[in-house]
Structure formats: structure tokens, C-alpha cells
Amino acid sequence: MGVAASSGRDVLRRAVRGQRRDVALGSLLGAGHQAGEALVPVLIGVVIDQAVAKGEVSALLLWLAVLAAVYVGLSFSFRFGARAGERAAEQAAHVLRVELVRRVLHPGGGAENGRLPGALTTIATEDAKRVGAVNLAVMFGISAIVGLLVGAVVLLWISLTLGLIVLLGTPVLLWLGHLLSKPLERRSEAEQERAAHASGVAADLVAGLRVLKGIGAEEAAVDRYRRTSRGSLVATLRAARAEALQNGMVLALTGCFIAVVALVGGRLAVQGDISLGQLVSAVGLALFLLGPLEVFAWVNADLAQGRASAARIAGVLATPPAVTIGGGRLPQPVRGEVRLRGVSHDGLHEIDLDVAPGELLGVAATDPADAAALLRCLSRQADPESGVVELDGVSLRELDPADLRLAVLVAEHDADLFEGTLWGNVGAAAPESADPEPAMVAAGADEIVRAMPRGGDTAVSGRGHSLSGGQRQRVALARALAADRAVLVVHDPTTAVDGVTEARIAPGIREIRRGRTTILVTTSPALLAVADRVVLLDGGRITDTAPHADLVRRHAAYRTAVLA
Known part of the structure; x- marks a missing residue:
């Protein structure tokens, strides 16, 4: 499955379009609420003109009942409209999180390149939440527009002058609010970038806490995180200042606008162009308009933050896969013959290697970077820059990485365990009918089971931090062996x-x-001694192939790498 390129606008558009039913319902009910709010001062003015001024009790009771009905209607409209908007926001955020997780877990990889795990987590949580909240902003924005239109129409009915002031002044206020949101959008993006980086650094430091304590590097780690956190704080404060400036400026402009409406209405009442009730309605509408205009300030800020977050999400979704998805099929059954022809990648140069089906091959690399490059090619995390890697005569480039990993398992040195139990971790990738016990014995993990009070049902914390380093390694090895x-x-x-x-x-x-077929990439003499043969990888090239004992006698580089 390919990964379609997208922009921040595409992400926002899809987030709203995907929840259009709830957004439409919320907007309709929100519009009803705002229309009801606009009608309240109008009805109060009618009560004054039709009942209070004339002293008619029956008319007073009638209009008060109408006013009560409007209050009930606008209350329920807000309640159910807000519920629909919140539902749209949460569902849109959930869809984005699923899409991001699907992209990160895509067999072609690539999304994690250049990004810390904590940064990806922040994008999938905070940024997705902000983009989802755009649905709520759209709903409230439409509701506020309806409120303004109803208020403007009533003001036009009361006075053409007042109505024109509102109709002409509102677009100007909206345009100014949009201009004021631009600095917030830029600073919000920087804030999220710094926060994601700080989160990633924190996650890495926590994951390596035991190692840091072991080498006495706690102070250096704390200093690194302090600098990163300080940068995140500065970016957050800049974004907060931009948001405060925008809100303050919009509020000041809105206050001036409302004051103009009230001043003009008062002059018209003094001149006798409008009645007392109409003046009360006009002033009430002017105060009501403060609400929708404040909503526009909030909507502009929310949209600015949503655009910044959408751009970050789009960056992840648009990341091209590290490897292409081939259309070839795995040979059935898989015999396990692995061949490398002229493979060059990173530090590797013109690697030619044949691994026979059922062979136990050792690979000793004098440079750990060369071992890592070889693992990336065998697991197809990356395709070699030149040359070809084959499985049973089929180039790995022609295979879907997901299908390939059903036949080839590359167990990394720093493999993590999952939260659960010992048995659950070992059997995670094993065939359903398989017994994990032989794999536990082969990996020496049976000793861990016997030492634990609850045996194989002993709980394992996230990433296996409840176990020692050696215990984690043995359980991870047992899991790889049990996968068969x-x-x-x-x-x-x-x-x-x-x-x-x-x-x-x-x-x-x-x-x-x-x-x-088993390939042991290691410098452990105990493991290399049981291999059928060992390949010496020195300087990015295969310099010799022989049993472990022969390589010990022949090569000083091998002795240094393996026996030092």
C-alpha cells in the first residue's frame, strides 16, 4: 500500500469532511442557539413597547411565555449542538491517530526517519487533537455568523443605519482577526515542534535510565533535557504571547465596534427615529454581538493552531516509504537460501555471500556500523544502494516487506518487550499451536520463569523495564526463536x-x-563457535570465511573483535 502525499490543507479538509454529518448537525443547532440569543433582546424590546408601555398584563404574560419558549429552545440547541461538535472533534482526532499509526507501522517504513519516538507520539496525540478541534471551531464559527446575520437583519429592521454598520463592520473585523492570527500560526507550529522534541528526548532518557546511571551520566542527561525543555518553554511562551496579543487586539477592536453601534442607536432614540423598546433591543443586540465576535477571535486562534498541527501531521503522512512495495510472491515453501550479490550500502562494499538452506552462519563485523547496515538490508528496512539481496532466488525488492517478514525475522539487539506476561511476550509471534517452552529453554529464559513467584505469568512492564538487562535479552531471544x-x-x-x-x-x-537458516551477527566467541562457518566482515568487505577456530588463528582483526 502506497502512502499518498498530502498537505496541511488536505488534512484539515479531510478532518472536516469526514465528520460533515455531525458538523452540519452541530452547526444547525448552534445556529438555532445563536438566533435564539439574538431574539432575546428583540423580545425584551417588544415586551417594553407592546406590554409595559401600554400597561397590558395579558400581552406581558404572552410575550414572557414566548421569551421563556425561546430560552428553552436555545438551551437545548446549545446542549445538543455542542455534543455533536465535540463528537465530531473527537472522532476526527481518532481517525487521524489511526491514520498516523497506520503510516508509522507501514511495512515500507520511513515515517520514523529523523523523528524521535516521543515526537511521533506528540504528533499522534496533541496535533491530532488540535486538528480534530477544528470541527468544533467550524461549528461555532458558522453559528456565530448566523447570530451576526440575525442581529444585522433585526438592526436593519430597527434602523437602516445600524444594520449597515453591522453588515459592513463585521467583515472588516473578521479580516483583521485573520491577519492577527498569522503570527500565532507560525509560533504555534514552532511550539509544537519544540514540545515534540522535548517529549522525544524525555522518552529516550527514561528508556535508557539504567544505562545512564551505570555510566554516571545522570548530570549530562539532565543538562541535555534542561536545555531542550527550556527551548520548548520559550517557544510555548512566544505562542502564548502571540495568542494573548491576538485576543487582546480583537477584543479591543470588538469593543470599539460595539461602542459605535450603541452610540449611533442612542442618537437615533434621542432624535425619535426609534422607540424606547427598539433602543433597548438595539443596545441589547450590540451587547449580544460581542459574543459572536469573541467567538470569531477564538475560532481564528483555533484555526491557526489547527493549520500548524495539520502541517505537521501532513509531514508524517507524506513521508515516502523507505522501501518500495514489490508485487512478487514468496516461494512456497520457503527453503531459506539467502544470497547477496554486489551489495553496497552505507559502509558495506561489494558484499557477495551465499547462505545455504538450513545453515547456521556466524557474521563477525569489526565495525558495529557495518553489522547494522547488513541487518537493515536483510530486514529490508532499506534497500542496498547497489547490488541485490535474494531469498530463494527472488530479489527482496520484488517482495512486499510485510510478506518478507513472515519468512525472515531480524531480531535487533535492542528489541523491546511489551507490557503483559513472560508467556505473552514469548508467544507474541509464535504459531498458534506452538509450545513456547522449547524456545524458553534454548534461550535460557526458563531460569527466569523458575525464579519468578508467578512463573511464566509474571507481569512484564512496558519495554520490559521490570526485568534486568540480561533477562530482557533472554526473553527477547526466546520470542525470536518461538516465532519459528x-x-x-x-x-x-x-x-x-x-x-x-x-x-x-x-x-x-x-x-x-x-x-x-540462521544468521548470528555477533562477536560472541561462544555463539560463533557453534556456527557452521563464520564470515569476517572487516572494513565493510568480506575478508574471509571459515570456522571460528580457523579465523582465530588466521586474523588479528578477528581476534581483536571477538576475543578482546
Whole structure:
């Protein structure tokens, strides 16, 4: 599935269009509320002219009943209209969150490039919420326009002069409000960018808290976050100042406008052009107009923030996939033959490698960056700059990455665990009928089960932080083994376990993976010793291929990488 390019305008348009039914209902009911609010001062003026001035009690009771009915109508209109608007806002935000998550999890990847996980989280929460709130702003904006129109029509009926002042002055106020919202839009975008970055840095620091404590880098980490948070605070204060300036200026302009309406109405009453009741209605309408005009100030601010957030969301949605989606099919059954021909990517240069079906291959890289580049090519997180990677004779470029990962599992060194139980984590990717116990034994994770009070039902916190580093590694390795893929690529699965446990895990991996292709990208001598053969990756090139013991004798670079 491709990812369609979109702009901030497209995101806003789709957010409103997708909830058009609730927006229309909310706007209709909101318009009824505003029309009712506009009619209240008119009815009060009628009561004065038709009942109070003439002293007719029956007319007074009649018009008071009409006024009460209008109040009931406008109250219910606001209640149900606001409910429809809130529903539209929340549903639009939910749709955007789902769309963002779908893009981030797209098999082609790419959305995470250049963005911290915390930044993506902020975009999927705060920015989506702001764009969803645009539906509410649209609803209230339409309602305010109806209120202004009703007020203008009544004022035209009372006095042509008053009506023209409102009809001509309102567009000018709206235009000025739009101009004043531009600085807020720019500063709101900067505010969200800085807040997302600060959130991402905080998430990374929390995730690596144990490591930071282990190396005594707490002060440096706190200092880094302090600088990032300070930058976010400055951006937030700038946005707040811009919003306060906009609201203050719009409120001042609105006050001047209302004062002009009241002044003109008073002069007309003194001159006898309008009655006392009409003067009361005109002044009441002038005060009522303050509400819709204040709504316009809020709507402008909300739209400015919504446009800024929509642009950030569009940036994620429009990010091109890191790899293309091929139309080819996996061979059935998958034998597990892996071939690299002339592969160059990042630090790798002209890599030629054949991995036979069922082989246990070790790969020892003298540079960790080269190992990471190889893993990206094998998992198809990226396509090589030149050359081809094949599975059973089919180029990986021709396959859908989602289909490929059903046959090839690349278990990263820093794989995270999920919140749940030990059994739940190990069996997450395993076939339904599979027994996770052999994988737990092979990975040495059975010791963890025996040591825990609740055994395999022991709760695991998010990202596995309730376990030690070695325990997390063993559970993650057990999960990879339990998945039972035709090809398994494992990267440094035992760096946090002790030597005795590592010596037990090595033959366990070989036994459980017998007959299926396994690639161990590691510098662990215990793991490399059980491999059928080991490839030495030095300087981005394959310099030798032989059993572990032979490479130890032949190459000083290998001894340094593996035995140091």
C-alpha cells in the first residue's frame, strides 16, 4: 500500500469532511442557539413597547411565555449542538491517530526517519487533537455568523443605519482577526515542534535510565533535557504571547465596534427615529454581538493552531516509504537460501555471500556500523544502494516487506518487550499451536520463569523495564526463536548475560534451529563457535570465511573483535 502525499490543507479538509454529518448537525443547532440569543433582546424590546408601555398584563404574560419558549429552545440547541461538535472533534482526532499509526507501522517504513519516538507520539496525540478541534471551531464559527446575520437583519429592521454598520463592520473585523492570527500560526507550529522534541528526548532518557546511571551520566542527561525543555518553554511562551496579543487586539477592536453601534442607536432614540423598546433591543443586540465576535477571535486562534498541527501531521503522512512495495510472491515453501550479490550500502562494499538452506552462519563485523547496515538490508528496512539481496532466488525488492517478514525475522539487539506476561511476550509471534517452552529453554529464559513467584505469568512492564538487562535479552531471544521463521537473523543476543549462561544458550540456538537458516551477527566467541562457518566482515568487505577456530588463528582483526 502506497502512502499518498498530502498537505496541511488536505488534512484539515479531510478532518472536516469526514465528520460533515455531525458538523452540519452541530452547526444547525448552534445556529438555532445563536438566533435564539439574538431574539432575546428583540423580545425584551417588544415586551417594553407592546406590554409595559401600554400597561397590558395579558400581552406581558404572552410575550414572557414566548421569551421563556425561546430560552428553552436555545438551551437545548446549545446542549445538543455542542455534543455533536465535540463528537465530531473527537472522532476526527481518532481517525487521524489511526491514520498516523497506520503510516508509522507501514511495512515500507520511513515515517520514523529523523523523528524521535516521543515526537511521533506528540504528533499522534496533541496535533491530532488540535486538528480534530477544528470541527468544533467550524461549528461555532458558522453559528456565530448566523447570530451576526440575525442581529444585522433585526438592526436593519430597527434602523437602516445600524444594520449597515453591522453588515459592513463585521467583515472588516473578521479580516483583521485573520491577519492577527498569522503570527500565532507560525509560533504555534514552532511550539509544537519544540514540545515534540522535548517529549522525544524525555522518552529516550527514561528508556535508557539504567544505562545512564551505570555510566554516571545522570548530570549530562539532565543538562541535555534542561536545555531542550527550556527551548520548548520559550517557544510555548512566544505562542502564548502571540495568542494573548491576538485576543487582546480583537477584543479591543470588538469593543470599539460595539461602542459605535450603541452610540449611533442612542442618537437615533434621542432624535425619535426609534422607540424606547427598539433602543433597548438595539443596545441589547450590540451587547449580544460581542459574543459572536469573541467567538470569531477564538475560532481564528483555533484555526491557526489547527493549520500548524495539520502541517505537521501532513509531514508524517507524506513521508515516502523507505522501501518500495514489490508485487512478487514468496516461494512456497520457503527453503531459506539467502544470497547477496554486489551489495553496497552505507559502509558495506561489494558484499557477495551465499547462505545455504538450513545453515547456521556466524557474521563477525569489526565495525558495529557495518553489522547494522547488513541487518537493515536483510530486514529490508532499506534497500542496498547497489547490488541485490535474494531469498530463494527472488530479489527482496520484488517482495512486499510485510510478506518478507513472515519468512525472515531480524531480531535487533535492542528489541523491546511489551507490557503483559513472560508467556505473552514469548508467544507474541509464535504459531498458534506452538509450545513456547522449547524456545524458553534454548534461550535460557526458563531460569527466569523458575525464579519468578508467578512463573511464566509474571507481569512484564512496558519495554520490559521490570526485568534486568540480561533477562530482557533472554526473553527477547526466546520470542525470536518461538516465532519459528524460515530465516532467523539475530544480532548480539547475549551481550548482557554472563559467560556461563551464554555457553548454555549457544548450543540451544543451534539445536532448536536445526534444519532452518540462521544468521548470528555477533562477536560472541561462544555463539560463533557453534556456527557452521563464520564470515569476517572487516572494513565493510568480506575478508574471509571459515570456522571460528580457523579465523582465530588466521586474523588479528578477528581476534581483536571477538576475543578482546
